[in-house]
Amino acid sequence: MKTLIETIVTPLVDHPDDIIVDEKEENHKVVYHLTVHPDDVGKVIGKNGRIAKAIRTVVYAAGSDSEKRIYLDIM
Secondary structure, three states: OHHHHHHHHHHHOOOHHHOEEEEEEOOOEEEEEEEOOHHHHHHHHOHHHHHHHHHHHHHHHHOOOOOOEEEEEEO
């Protein structure tokens, strides 16, 4: 899943080396924390959050086979 998130975000940003995806697994959920360079945050979130919503939709669909709920936080 980390690779999928990095693959989606890399073409969107100017500083692809600063992409960090951390994974925290809890009882019934897995939380991915996406951190990008401060200049790239707006590009990843997009106007009115449309790009962030699209990224989340793809990640949630890819993880639908899992028994645990998947969350994506963008920082």
